[in-house]
Amino acid sequence: MARSEDVKTPLARFAxxxxxxxxxxxxSGKQRYGCTLLWPKGADISALRDVALKACVDxxxxxxxxWIKDEVIKNPFLDGDGKxxxxxxxxxxxxxxxxxxFLRVSSGVEYPPKLYDAKVAPxxxxxxxxxxxxxxxxxxxxxxxxxxxxxxxxxGKGVTFSVSMIQATKPGERLGGGTGPxxxxxxxxxx
Numbered sequence: 001m002a003r004s005e006d007v008k009t010p011l012a013r014f015a016x017x018x019x020x021x022x023x024x025x026x027x028s029g030k031q032r033y034g035c036t037l038l039w040p041k042g043a044d045i046s047a048l049r050d051v052a053l054k055a056c057v058d059x060x061x062x063x064x065x066x067w068i069k070d071e072v073i074k075n076p077f078l079d080g081d082g083k084x085x086x087x088x089x090x091x092x093x094x095x096x097x098x099x100x101x102f103l104r105v106s107s108g109v110e111y112p113p114k115l116y117d118a119k120v121a122p123x124x125x126x127x128x129x130x131x132x133x134x135x136x137x138x139x140x141x142x143x144x145x146x147x148x149x150x151x152x153x154x155x156g157k158g159v160t161f162s163v164s165m166i167q168a169t170k171p172g173e174r175l176g177g178g179t180g181p182x183x184x185x186x187x188x189x190x191x
Contacts, residue, residue, distance in 0.1 A: 007051050008144050038080065
């Protein structure tokens with residue numbers, strides 16, 4: 001397995017952030033922290049593409065360049081208008097994914113990603129349900145990631161990204177699964 005150096009992403013929109021606060025079990029049975037990063041199509045994510053390509057070439061040599069073109073190596077950069085953005089449970093396109101490129105990032109429970117707010121103050125893992133938590137699906141910020149290759153007997157070859165840090169820097173419209181309706185908007189005290 002080849003691994004790239006760390007790289008800071010361009011400003012991204014976060015989705016599926018619940019997995020940053022509590023790990024989920026992946027298809028292989030391993031517990032992982034993670035989220036999805038979204039960029040509008042046309043955004044400059046060349047630094048991410050470069051480290052992914054370098055990891056592939058480091059692992060498989062120059063033939064990896066052709067394998068990527070021929071889709072022998074699974075591409076981590078996914079199309080928000082494509083089938084990968086369809087929710088397997090509901091059959092609907094994930095909220096906010098249309099018109100975007102997305103990247104799923106994760107890390108094992110041994111190395112949970114560090115979470116920070118705009119002032120680089122740590123975000124506690126137990127703050128997910130707090131209405132004032134700046135890190136939620138729909139918020140914007142940056143991640144520190146690195147690309148690594150994998151080779152699986154059934155699933156073939158691929159490259160994916162590990163995440164070590166997340167910084168939520170600005171709010172955005174929530175992408176589903178929000179905190180629910182506001183009591184101030186809907187309820188009035190009885191007199």
